[in-house]
Amino acid sequence: MTLSSEYAEYSTGEPVVDTKAPAGPVHERWDKRRFEAKLVNPANRRKHTVIVVGTGLAGGSAGATLAEQGYHVVQFCYQDSPRRAHSIAAQGGINAAKNYRNDGDSVHRLFYDTVKGGDFRARESNVHRLAQISVEIIDQCVAQGVPFAREYGGLLDTRSFGGVQVSRTFYARGQTGQQLLLGAYQALSRQVAAGNIELHPRTEMLDLVIVDGKARGIVARDLVTGKIDTYFADAVVLASGGYGNVFYLSTNAMNSNATAIWRAHRRGAYFANPCFTQIHPTCIPRTGDHQSKLTLMSESLRNDGRIWVPKAKGDDRPANEIPEDERDYYLERIYPSFGNLVPRDIASRAAKNVCDEGRGVGPGGQGVYLDFADAIQRMGRKAVEAKYGNLFDMYQRITDEDPYQVPMRIYPAVHYTMGGLWVDYDLSTTIPGLFAIGEANFSDHGANRLGASALMQGLADGYFVLPATINDYLAKHPHEEEVTAEHPATVEVVRETEERLTRLLAVDGDRTPDSFHRELGELMWEFCGMARTEQGLRKALDRIPQIREEFWRRIKVPGTGEEFNQSLEKANRIVDYIELAELMCLDALHRAESCGGHFREESQTPDGEAARQDEEFSYAAAWEFTGTGASPVLHKEDLVFEYVHPTQRSYA
Amino acid sequence: MKLTLRVWRQKNADAEGAMSTYEVDGISQDMSFLEMLDTLNEELIVKGEDPVAFDHDCREGICGACSLVINGDAHGPERTTTCQLHMRSFQDGDTIDIEPWRASAFPVIKDLVVDRTAFDRIIQAGGYITAPTGAAPEAHSTPVPKPDADFAFEHAECIGCGACVAACPNGAAMLFTSAKINHLNVLPQGAPERETRVLDMVAQMDDEGFGGCTLTGECATACPKGIPLFSITSMNKEWLRANRKVAR
Numbered sequence: 079m080t081l082s083s084e085y086a087e088y089s090t091g092e093p094v095v096d097t098k099a100p101a102g103p104v105h106e107r108w109d110k111r112r113f114e115a116k117l118v119n120p121a122n123r124r125k126h127t128v129i130v131v132g133t134g135l136a137g138g139s140a141g142a143t144l145a146e147q148g149y150h151v152v153q154f155c156y157q158d159s160p161r162r163a164h165s166i167a168a169q170g171g172i173n174a175a176k177n178y179r180n181d182g183d184s185v186h187r188l189f190y191d192t193v194k195g196g197d198f199r200a201r202e203s204n205v206h207r208l209a210q211i212s213v214e215i216i217d218q219c220v221a222q223g224v225p226f227a228r229e230y231g232g233l234l235d236t237r238s239f240g241g242v243q244v245s246r247t248f249y250a251r252g253q254t255g256q257q258l259l260l261g262a263y264q265a266l267s268r269q270v271a272a273g274n275i276e277l278h279p280r281t282e283m284l285d286l287v288i289v290d291g292k293a294r295g296i297v298a299r300d301l302v303t304g305k306i307d308t309y310f311a312d313a314v315v316l317a318s319g320g321y322g323n324v325f326y327l328s329t330n331a332m333n334s335n336a337t338a339i340w341r342a343h344r345r346g347a348y349f350a351n352p353c354f355t356q357i358h359p360t361c362i363p364r365t366g367d368h369q370s371k372l373t374l375m376s377e378s379l380r381n382d383g384r385i386w387v388p389k390a391k392g393d394d395r396p397a398n399e400i401p402e403d404e405r406d407y408y409l410e411r412i413y414p415s416f417g418n419l420v421p422r423d424i425a426s427r428a429a430k431n432v433c434d435e436g437r438g439v440g441p442g443g444q445g446v447y448l449d450f451a452d453a454i455q456r457m458g459r460k461a462v463e464a465k466y467g468n469l470f471d472m473y474q475r476i477t478d479e480d481p482y483q484v485p486m487r488i489y490p491a492v493h494y495t496m497g498g499l500w501v502d503y504d505l506s507t508t509i510p511g512l513f514a515i516g517e518a519n520f521s522d523h524g525a526n527r528l529g530a531s532a533l534m535q536g537l538a539d540g541y542f543v544l545p546a547t548i549n550d551y552l553a554k555h556p557h558e559e560e561v562t563a564e565h566p567a568t569v570e571v572v573r574e575t576e577e578r579l580t581r582l583l584a585v586d587g588d589r590t591p592d593s594f595h596r597e598l599g600e601l602m603w604e605f606c607g608m609a610r611t612e613q614g615l616r617k618a619l620d621r622i623p624q625i626r627e628e629f630w631r632r633i634k635v636p637g638t639g640e641e642f643n644q645s646l647e648k649a650n651r652i653v654d655y656i657e658l659a660e661l662m663c664l665d666a667l668h669r670a671e672s673c674g675g676h677f678r679e680e681s682q683t684p685d686g687e688a689a690r691q692d693e694e695f696s697y698a699a700a701w702e703f704t705g706t707g708a709s710p711v712l713h714k715e716d717l718v719f720e721y722v723h724p725t726q727r728s729y730a
Numbered sequence: 731m732k733l734t735l736r737v738w739r740q741k742n743a744d745a746e747g748a749m750s751t752y753e754v755d756g757i758s759q760d761m762s763f764l765e766m767l768d769t770l771n772e773e774l775i776v777k778g779e780d781p782v783a784f785d786h787d788c789r790e791g792i793c794g795a796c797s798l799v800i801n802g803d804a805h806g807p808e809r810t811t812t813c814q815l816h817m818r819s820f821q822d823g824d825t826i827d828i829e830p831w832r833a834s835a836f837p838v839i840k841d842l843v844v845d846r847t848a849f850d851r852i853i854q855a856g857g858y859i860t861a862p863t864g865a866a867p868e869a870h871s872t873p874v875p876k877p878d879a880d881f882a883f884e885h886a887e888c889i890g891c892g893a894c895v896a897a898c899p900n901g902a903a904m905l906f907t908s909a910k911i912n913h914l915n916v917l918p919q920g921a922p923e924r925e926t927r928v929l930d931m932v933a934q935m936d937d938e939g940f941g942g943c944t945l946t947g948e949c950a951t952a953c954p955k956g957i958p959l960f961s962i963t964s965m966n967k968e969w970l971r972a973n974r975k976v977a978r
Contacts, residue, residue, distance in 0.1 A: 143863040158785060159850050161890055162793040178870070214866070221866035223859045223919050225883040232873025250883060256792055257886060264858035271854040279847065302839055331787040365760040370768055373790045472791065475814050541863045590775045592768070636780055641742065642840040644783055645775060 083619050085709045086664055094348060094700045094713040098547075099203035099503035104721055105185070108207040111503065112546050116553035123148030126552050127311040129296055131283045131338050133160030135255070135533055136516025137317030138262035139540030145269035147545060149552075152309055153266070153275055154298060156282040156333055156647075161263045164319060164331040165536060168255025169376035169469065170239065171247035172219075172533040174212040179236060183244040185209045190722050192531060195241045195421050196496075196524020197674035197690060198724040199351070199698065201717060203503055204521045208531075211538040216248055218541055222261040226250050239529035240377055241421035241729070247530040252376050252469045258533055262540070281307075282647065283338045285571050286314065286345045286512065287561065293342075293512035294561045295568065297575050301647065304640040306575055308568050310561045312552055313511045315544065316342060320495035320517035322355065324655045324662065325607070326599020328492035329361060329374040333647070339499050339518050340654040347507040348700035348713060350500035350520035352658065353666035356527055356675045357608050358493030359425035362476055362486075363445040372491040373476060375448070376469055377529040380418045380425070382453035382462070383486070385409050387446050391436040397447055397485045408432055416729040423526045423675045423688070424729060426490035430608050431686070433489075440487040449485035490608060494532060496523040496675065497665075500700040500715070504547035505539060508700075511555070513548060515539035520698065525674025579639045582649045587632035591648040594629050598652070598659055601625070606663050611679045615667040622660045623707055629656065661701060661710065668712065671695045683726070692724055731757040731817060734825040735770065737782055740838050743845075747838065749827070759818040763806065764789060764796065766817055767828075782828075783841040789813040791954065794889030797896070798842055799829040804893035804952040811891060811954045831892050833901035835939045846892050848938040849906060855934035856927040857910040859920050878916050885913040887955040894949035894957075900941030905949040907935045908965030909957045915968055925972035932969055 100110040118126065126149050130141045133155040141153045155163060175188040188209035193200055216234070220226065226248050227235040238245045250257040269275045280301040287295035287308065295310035321336035322328040343349045360375045386407045388400055408428055410417045420428075429446050432438065439445045454462050459482060463470070470481045477487070499507045499514040501521055507514050516536040523531065561568065601621055605614035629652070637643045672681040672688035673695070681689045697714040704710055732755045740747030754770050761769070764786050771781035787795040791814040800806035806815045820826065828842065836844040874882075886909075894905035911928050914920035920927070943962060950959035 139863070146862045157787060157793075157795065158846055159794075159890065161850070161853075162787055162795050164788060164793070167788045167790055167792050176869070214864075217866040217869045218861070218863060220869040220872075221859065221861035221919055223861075223882070223914050223917050225879055225886050225913065225917070227883075228874055228876050228879040230876050232875050232879075233870055250886075253792065253887065256889075257883075260886065264853060265861070265863075267850065267854040268858045268860065270850075277850075279850075329790075331793060332789055333787050366758055368758060368761050368765045368769065370762070370765050371789045472814070475791075475808075475810055476816070478816070478818060545863070588776065590772050592772060634775055634778075636775055636778060642783055642843065645781060 083623065085660060085707060086616070086619055086667060088664060088668065088709045089711050091702065091711040091713050094500065094508070094715045096201065096502040096715065104202055104206045105210070107203050108210055115547060115550035118549050118553045120148050124150055126150065127152060128548065129309060129311040129314045130154070130317060131296065131315065132163065132317035132319060133263070133266065134163035134165035134317060134319055134516060135259055135262055135536030136518070136540040137315070138163065138259065138266050139537050140315055140317060140515055140544050141275055142262060142265035142269050143541050143545045144548070145274035151269070151275045152278070152311060154278045154281045154283055156280065156301060158279055160266055160277065160279065161260060163259060164334050165259045165533070166256045167331065168533055169252040169374065170378040171237065171249035171254045171530040172215065172258065173239070173246050173530045174216045174248055174534065175209055175246060176213055176216060178234060179245045181244045183246050187244065188212060188246065191242045192522070192528060193524070193722040194727060195526055195528040197526055197688070197727055198524065198692070198696070198719060199354070199673055199717065200522055200524030202719060202721055207543065208522050208535060208538050211542045212534050214542060215534060215537045219258060219261050222265060224250065224257045224261045237378060237381060238419065240380060240419045240425065241528045249378070252466065255533060258537065283318070284575050284650070285341045287568050287571050288345055288509065289561050289565060289567045292510045292555070297571050302642050304638070304643065306572060308563045308572060312555065313513065313548060315513045315515060316499065316518050317515045317540065318518050320498065321658055322492045322495050324599070324659050325492040325602050326595050327364065327369060327372050327603070329358060329372050332371060335651040336658050337651050337654045339514065340658050342499060342507065342509065342512060344703050345509065347509045347512060348500040348702055349497070349661060350698050350700045351497035351665065352662045352701070353606065353669060353676050354496035354525050354674065355492060356422060356494040356496060357426040357490045359422055359429055359490050360448060360488045361491035362473065363440055363489040365441065373472070374491070374493060375473060375486065375488060377422065379448060379466060379469060382457070382465070383418065383448040383450050384452060385418050385446055385448055387432045387437040387439060397439070406437070413729045420729045421526055421528060426608060427677060429490055445487040445489045447485035448488045450481060451485070454482065494527055496520065496525060496527055500698070504550065505544050506547070506551065511551060513544060515544050525676055578653070579646065579650065582633060582635050582646060583639060585630065585633045587634045589632040589634060591633065591635065591645055591652055594625065594633065595648070595652050595655065598625055598655060602659055602662070606666050609677050609679055610666050612667060615663050618663045619660065619667070622656060622663065626656045626707070657706060664710070665699055665701065669695055669699065690726070696724070731759070731820070731822040733757055733820065736825065736827045738829045739782070739841055742840055743837055757817055759816070761817045762789065762813060763800070763815040763817065764813050783843050785843050786813060792889060794891035797831050797844065797891055797893070799831065799896055801827050804831070804896040805954055809954060831896035833895045833940070835901060835903070836892060836895060848940070849890050849892065849903070851938060852903065852907055852931055852934045853910065856923065856930040857914070859914055860923060861919070872918050874917060882913045882916050885909040885957060885961060888957055889955055891954065893952045893954060895940065897948040897952035898941065899946060899948065900944060902943045902949070903935050903938070903940040904943040904962045904965070905953060905957055907931050908961040911965050911968060912961055924968070925975055928965065928968045928972045929976065
């Protein structure tokens with residue numbers, strides 16, 4: 079095998095092992111761990127400071143809960159207010175194994191569905207804990223006043239989501255993420271008012287301070303004044319979200335970025351399964367090169383909408399003029415038992431396949447129909463409006479088409495990243511004292527996340543898991559030596575940060591940050607997107623170092639570092655995207671199997687489904703950083719399945 | 731489309747600001763308003779000029795970051811957020827004025843970016859239900875009548891963008907404050923703190939330097955989420971009730 083670059087010649091190091099998950103029956107592990115974990119005396123908690131980076135569902139709920147427990151919390155977000163974290167944009171809902179519908183749901187079924195939906199690349203212990211905690215989350219949120227949808231009797235309503243056959247998704251119209259986030263934000267606000275949280279909005283973490291091998295603080299930039307400051311603590315929690323913006327076009331917020339997790343990775347935290355990215359099947363197609371981001375239409379639309387394309391290639395008649403027997407409801411045809419509700423990875427790939435066949439609709443043939451005509455006929459327009467009104471409005475605002483009259487056009491887009499910092503059962507990274515929660519870690523979704531599970535995981539980590547496990551760490555490291563800005567370790571990190579920003583400003587080239595970001599994104603979408611091949615990934619690995627070289631030669635960042643400078647913010651994030659993109663491609667290249675969202679064309683069943691290679695790849699790939707452009711070291715965490723036996727996923 | 735933009739430029743909070751004129755060409759009807767500004771900024775950067783600073787993040791109308799006064803209207807001519815406004819709402823050759831939110835409680839940080847932390851402090855004053863993690867009863871133990879749940883949701887939709895303040899001739903924050911009070915006060919879970927919530931939040935709102943309400947209704951007209959004007963009268967009723975109860 080010839081290698082495309084030195085970078086691809088990775089070496090394999092010692093396996094990485096999760097030492098925190100107790101043995102024994104899976105349903106007893108979380109109780110056992112909580113009992114075994116050391117506690118911090120309530121009177122001593124206020125002497126401990128915990129830094130939390132990010133205020134989304136994971137960070138917001140963690141900050142509020144740690145403060146309630148008595149810890150001193152110092153919390154950061156790049157937004158002007160914690161209420162704007164991108165969790166707010168989650169539409170569809172949150173899963174919980176409440177079994178209010180009496181439809182056969184249980185904690186075990188949610189556990190089973192999540193392990194299977196993740197295509198057997200997640201850790202059983204973690205997923206089971208997530209399913210157990212799911213029921214408490216709903217109770218917590220209702221107590222906070224989250225206005226979930228309710229039935230006429232006053233009880234909570236639920237709906238079903240892709241990849242499952244029960245109705246366990248709780249929702250607040252199409253704004254579930256917003257309502258859950260505001261719940262966490264309000265709990266956080268209560269603690270800010272009580273003086274238990276020191277809040278730093280418009281402040282972005284740029285690096286991690288490690289002293290004696292332990293995470294002890296961060297370097298952050300005040301985005302208004304440009305001032306670089308240091309903050310210290312007994313533990314650091316990263317809740318900074320995912321890295322979908324590597325692709326430039328994604329459903330992430332414009333400023334969501336990977337800098338916090340990537341800087342932590344550079345400082346020694348392993349990065350796990352970076353190639354596991356989720357392409358969401360129901361997004362609004364792009365309209366041109368000016369496109370700055372993509373908008374998701376909630377997957378809940380697949381409950382009532384029917385997905386189809388014309389049977390004939392190049393059929394450019396308007397949708398309403400294509401007769402029923404000339405339409406191909408391809409998901410219902412290929413997957414009769416799950417139909418339009420197959421998991422996201424399968425729905426996305428199927429859409430790509432029909433478009434590749436030349437049967438796509440809309441500009442450039444990059445779209446498929448999501449049709450509500452039957453639903454409107456069956457339920458009446460009023461009922462459809464009540465269920466999806468705001469989503470329909472949003473679609474109409476963006477496309478200028480009325481989805482009550484003509485079918486929506488949708489196409490897959492990058493949406494979520496299952497990969498992230500490697501964490502053990504306690505959500506601790508490989509750097510002692512550094513924790514990662516929510517989308518920033520890799521732990522619970524394997525190779526594909528089921529719909530309505532991101533909100534569940536973010537809140538499980540923040541409200542319940544981290545607050546229990548971080549005690550154990552803090553109790554075992556009670557009186558750390560105080561770290562100051564003068565500590566040599568701090569001085570060095572600050573110097574490196576300042577040097578990097580100065581260098582970005584000094585290049586004074588002729589290309590904008592966005593132009594590089596767009597170029598990188600297009601490369602990643604083509605070669606590390608919905609379908610990946612060895613040849614394509616090698617091409618990308620050849621190209622990325624060239625982009626990096628050109629970036630440092632031609633980048634243009636106007637203004638100075640000592641002011642509000644959005645171009646500098648962007649350019650600095652792109653430096654990290656370029657390095658992360660390289661690791662994503664290497665991870666995708668090394669994993670010569672298809673699983674979940676990672677589809678290697680070389681590894682598929684005769685009918686085109688993802689074919690896992692369990693013998694060889696039943697592990698989480700945790701990568702260790704060795705230098706920019708230098709080939710990393712792979713550490714494997716073997717995955718053991720005691721309860722859910724790996725099978726070829728079937729949704730037919 | 732070819733457009734003339736007159737944009738508020740202000741280097742920082744202490745500097746004097748002024749309108750600057752720019753020409754942009756090749757604008758497509760399908761672009762969002764912010765994508766049009768991206769186009770301008772790309773040109774400015776290449777020319778070595780300072781790009782126009784503006785707040786934006788989700789670009790799908792829910793985070794509440796974007797905040798432009800366009801031709802004198804908060805969020806522009808359509809009832810939506812600035813990020814969801816598309817260039818099809820304008821004509822080739824138009825001149826468009828772009829300004830930041832104007833209110834003394836929202837000082838300008840740079841260009842079109844303002845400081846809205848006053849909103850956070852209003853929420854901190856009482857815009858929550860005290861329910862520490864772990865203490866929650868089973869979710870179905872307290873049914874909530876559907877009309878109440880719907881009323882709560884209608885007010886909980888507020889995205890905290892501040893268009894209501896920007897649109898108000900008095901720079902009042904009544905619609906923002908009332909939306910949160912109504913969301914929480916109608917729910918059984920919010921009842922124990924019903925009085926302190928409205929009294930403390932209104933007091934904080936006054937402390938922040940927002941103006942008084944004269945019920946002109948500009949706020950509700952500008953609100954991209956359709957928070958209704960009666961939200962304010964409901965809050966006033968809550969406030970009177972709470973004062974009476976506390977006085978007793």
